Amino acid sequence: MRVRYSFSSRKTGRARAEKTCQHRKPFPKLVLEVIKTSDIIIEVLDARFIEESRNIESEELIKNSEKKIIFVFNKADLADITKVMQKIELHSLKPYVFVSCKRREGIGKLRKLIKIDVSRLGIKGRKVNVGVIGYPNTGKSSLINVLLGRASARKAAEAGFTKGIQKLKLTDDILILDTPGVIPEEETGTEKEKYIKQAKIGVRTADRAKDPEMIVSELVKEYPSIEKFYNIESNRDSEVLIEKLGRKRNFLIKGGKIDVDRTARLILKDFQEGRIEAI
The missing domain is CATH 3.40.50.300 (P-loop containing nucleotide triphosphate hydrolases)
Incomplete structure (x- = not known):
């Protein structure tokens, strides 16, 4: 991706x-x-x-x-x-x-x-x-x-x-x-890993995430509890999960296509707010 x-x-x-x-x-x-x-x-x-x-x-x-x-x-x-x-x-x-x-x-x-x-x-x-x-x-x-x-x-x-x-x-x-919350000056890992980490712990909230689809892709691989929460089988494939959840929630855009961004942000929001078990 x-x-x-x-x-x-x-x-x-x-x-x-x-x-x-x-x-x-x-x-x-x-x-x-x-x-x-x-x-x-x-x-x-x-x-x-x-x-x-x-x-x-x-x-x-x-x-x-x-x-x-x-x-x-x-x-x-x-x-x-x-x-x-x-x-x-x-x-x-x-x-x-x-x-x-x-x-x-x-x-x-x-x-x-x-x-x-x-x-x-x-x-x-x-x-x-x-x-x-x-x-x-x-x-x-x-x-x-x-x-x-x-x-x-x-x-x-x-x-x-x-x-x-x-x-x-x-x-x-x-x-x-x-004090205001602070982000460390330097962290180990790639830029992508740091970005996902910040999204995971809520530093990058769902509404501010630049690429929620990418973040959800990584979360789905790590946490099978996401599929369980939505009662959707996707074999840890975020594209399948987003497609099925989007249709289930009727998150559609012009042409009947899934609103991928809205669906991914919903998953990220549910995860960040603790509705989905993260252990």
């Missing part, structure tokens, strides 16, 4: 990181500031795609800065935790906690982990800063909102904090530092 879009390549390096971005400060500058300012870092990952949503470059920065890190596997209600633990070796990601913001599960354990680290740090005379980082759409904002509670209000940026970082009160002694 021919890929109908192009990518711009980006090289690792601080000089490149200084380039401007329309919506946020370039990575890793903003992340560097959060890591520098924070005493504890929470990295929010998608429980369905733990490895894919990890930000290895950030983790290395945290490790080199000798800061404490807590891994939060968010959207646990969309994942089969037993299968996740069988598939991925989690011992290297301790401490971690599975969280479902929707069901309010795991929040108490996360609060406990934060308080344990705060106690171990033994910081006196100032508040402890807890930075929260992660890809867009990993549920970072939802996690912060649940942690803060409904009564807590988000505060505007204050002097001493980089623009783009919000300082939020968790307790009288603990502040949460919230």
